[in-house]
Amino acid sequence: MTETIGTPILEAAVAEGAHDQHMVLNMGPQHPSMHGVLRLVVEIDGEIVVRLYPEIGYLHTGVEKTCEAKFYHQVVPLTDRLDYLSPMANNLCYCLAVEKLLALEIPEKAQWLRVLLAELTRLNSHLIWLGTHAMDIGALTVFLYTFREREEILRIFEGLAGQRMMTSYFRIGGLSMEPPLDFYDRVQAFINIFPEKIDEYSNLLTGNPIFRSRLKGVGYLSAADAIALGVTGPNMRGSGVDFDQRRDMPYSGYEKFQFNVPLATEGDCWARYEVRLLEMRESVKIIQQALDGMPEGPIKADAPKIVLPDREKMKTQMEALIHHFKIVTEGFAVPAGEVYQGIESPRGQMGYYIVSDGTAKPWRVHFRNPSFATLQALETMCKGRMLADVVAVVGSIDIVLGEIDR
Amino acid sequence: MSEALKNTLQGRAAVVEGLPEHPAVKAILAWNSAAFVDAKFDRGELTLTVAREEIRGAAAAMQAAGYNFFEDVTAVDWLPSTPRFQLSYEILSHSYKERIRLRVLVDEESPAVESITPVWPAANFYEREVFDLFGIRFEGHPNLRRIMMPDDWQGYPLRKDYPVEGYR
Numbered sequence: 001m002t003e004t005i006g007t008p009i010l011e012a013a014v015a016e017g018a019h020d021q022h023m024v025l026n027m028g029p030q031h032p033s034m035h036g037v038l039r040l041v042v043e044i045d046g047e048i049v050v051r052l053y054p055e056i057g058y059l060h061t062g063v064e065k066t067c068e069a070k071f072y073h074q075v076v077p078l079t080d081r082l083d084y085l086s087p088m089a090n091n092l093c094y095c096l097a098v099e100k101l102l103a104l105e106i107p108e109k110a111q112w113l114r115v116l117l118a119e120l121t122r123l124n125s126h127l128i129w130l131g132t133h134a135m136d137i138g139a140l141t142v143f144l145y146t147f148r149e150r151e152e153i154l155r156i157f158e159g160l161a162g163q164r165m166m167t168s169y170f171r172i173g174g175l176s177m178e179p180p181l182d183f184y185d186r187v188q189a190f191i192n193i194f195p196e197k198i199d200e201y202s203n204l205l206t207g208n209p210i211f212r213s214r215l216k217g218v219g220y221l222s223a224a225d226a227i228a229l230g231v232t233g234p235n236m237r238g239s240g241v242d243f244d245q246r247r248d249m250p251y252s253g254y255e256k257f258q259f260n261v262p263l264a265t266e267g268d269c270w271a272r273y274e275v276r277l278l279e280m281r282e283s284v285k286i287i288q289q290a291l292d293g294m295p296e297g298p299i300k301a302d303a304p305k306i307v308l309p310d311r312e313k314m315k316t317q318m319e320a321l322i323h324h325f326k327i328v329t330e331g332f333a334v335p336a337g338e339v340y341q342g343i344e345s346p347r348g349q350m351g352y353y354i355v356s357d358g359t360a361k362p363w364r365v366h367f368r369n370p371s372f373a374t375l376q377a378l379e380t381m382c383k384g385r386m387l388a389d390v391v392a393v394v395g396s397i398d399i400v401l402g403e404i405d406r
Numbered sequence: 407m408s409e410a411l412k413n414t415l416q417g418r419a420a421v422v423e424g425l426p427e428h429p430a431v432k433a434i435l436a437w438n439s440a441a442f443v444d445a446k447f448d449r450g451e452l453t454l455t456v457a458r459e460e461i462r463g464a465a466a467a468m469q470a471a472g473y474n475f476f477e478d479v480t481a482v483d484w485l486p487s488t489p490r491f492q493l494s495y496e497i498l499s500h501s502y503k504e505r506i507r508l509r510v511l512v513d514e515e516s517p518a519v520e521s522i523t524p525v526w527p528a529a530n531f532y533e534r535e536v537f538d539l540f541g542i543r544f545e546g547h548p549n550l551r552r553i554m555m556p557d558d559w560q561g562y563p564l565r566k567d568y569p570v571e572g573y574r
Contacts, residue, residue, distance in 0.1 A: 056553065057553060227475055248500075337448055340496050373532075376531050
């Protein structure tokens with residue numbers, strides 16, 4: 001059954017590059033500006049990019065296959081490791097998808113906390129993007145500043161979940177445990193100072209002539225191309241397509257929050273930079289609303305056969321102990337069916353497609369990750385531009401290889 | 407969950423009757439009623455099954471009907487059922503603010519469907535991924551190569567009969 005179609009990428013590029021004057025250049029997978037293990041095969045004419053092939057798969061772990069051998073609740077920690085810079089967004093998408101399959105209502109407090117954490121994750125992710133993007137361009141200072149603020153977010157996560165990056169804090173049916181006592185105060189203290197910090201980054205970059213000239217007019221993507229190539233999220237909104245699932249197809253209670261969806265029409269790296277900076281300010285607004293209006297109540301759904309009981313109950317009540325034992329050893333059966341749940345992750349539209357055959361393990365799990373589609377647009381953005389602009393464009397589209405290769 | 411989402415409509419006749427005003431249902435009936443084989447409305451998601459040969463036409467019809475954004479395509483291996491493979495296309499509409507799923511069933515013997523990359527260039531990588539991991543060929547795809555696995559890899563890892571342990 002073996003068959004190979006097409007030729008390996010480097011050879012193909014050489015063979016198809018009919019022009020003798022063109023050079024085929026390999027960038028990555030180990031290249032400091034390639035955000036992990038992205039490999040680009042670039043055909044250049046002098047310093048002008050003629051063609052560009054992204055070559056991916058260096059981080060492929062077959063996680064979709066792994067999911068088929070796990071119980072539904074065991075998949076949650078696997079999703080953390082896809083887009084490792086925004087673990088809560090992955091958790092949220094997966095939990096919402098399974099809850100849709102189960103037709104499970106989750107309590108309001110859990111929904112609000114999920115929104116709060118999803119927005120903190122967005123700040124976390126955008127801070128890394130800003131720092132590394134500026135570093136690629138040569139502005140190292142910003143990197144140190146953004147990581148200072150990111151550190152505070154990671155400390156909040158650590159207090160919450162016991163883990164800084166791979167939080168696995170969400171559960172099917174709610175959240176794993178109550179947040180610690182100082183959680184709300186810490187988040188409040190953080191968002192009190194954070195808008196000033198955004199001004200600080202903006203002061204360093206927005207007026208910086210080198211940063212401006214490296215980004216303005218570079219990596220142009222039209223609105224039509226963005227839709228045709230499946231580009232989503234801030235990259236799409238930087239091209240003037242006004243669509244945000246948080247506002248237009250709300251999930252997890254986002255319809256109760258007031259926020260703007262930043263939009264830019266230029267479609268270049270600068271537009272994407274501006275959109276993300278504004279998005280951070282909007283996230284702060286959402287977090288403030290979530291803190292102010294946080295409802296009281298449980299953080300787990302009342303579904304003893306699906307949600308693990310509290311530790312205390314498990315030790316004192318026979319029934320809770322039995323449920324705990326059954327969930328851990330046998331999982332829980334999920335009604336047969338297929339669902340697709342989309343959310344707005346920091347990078348764009350994330351969608352998890354889950355097919356259940358009625359047993360305790362998913363028949364098929366598929367992750368639609370925004371970076372994968374965004375990468376297709378890279379050639380369109382880089383064609384006809386200087387080779388050095390490739391670095392600026394790769395930085396500006398904010399890809400994470402963990403979710404591309406899966 | 408609202409009452410409307412709890413309704414389940416199973417089968418083509420039920421969907422046509424239950425959702426007569428749905429733009430996707432109207433568009434697919436106007437496009438080619440014969441190729442519209444089956445339908446399902448479950449958990450608030452509309453699934454339209456079309457004949458295997460007609461998927462590109464169906465995709466173009468959906469695009470013309472306002473479902474402008476291709477989001478995802480993936481496959482499901484239903485071993486040991488026949489037809490063995492199912493392809494699920496998730497298509498989003500920015501104007502209606504909803505998504506639909508196109509579904510195609512593919513046989514095990516030389517599985518192949520028409521590529522929809524000419525309709526939506528975004529399908530390029532996704533179809534390569536399905537080819538790589540399930541071995542379903544997409545006819546008319548501009549560059550159908552493996553994408554995740556090495557070029558010389560043998561077998562299709564996401565198929566249900568692919569061994570999950572042991573040496574290769």
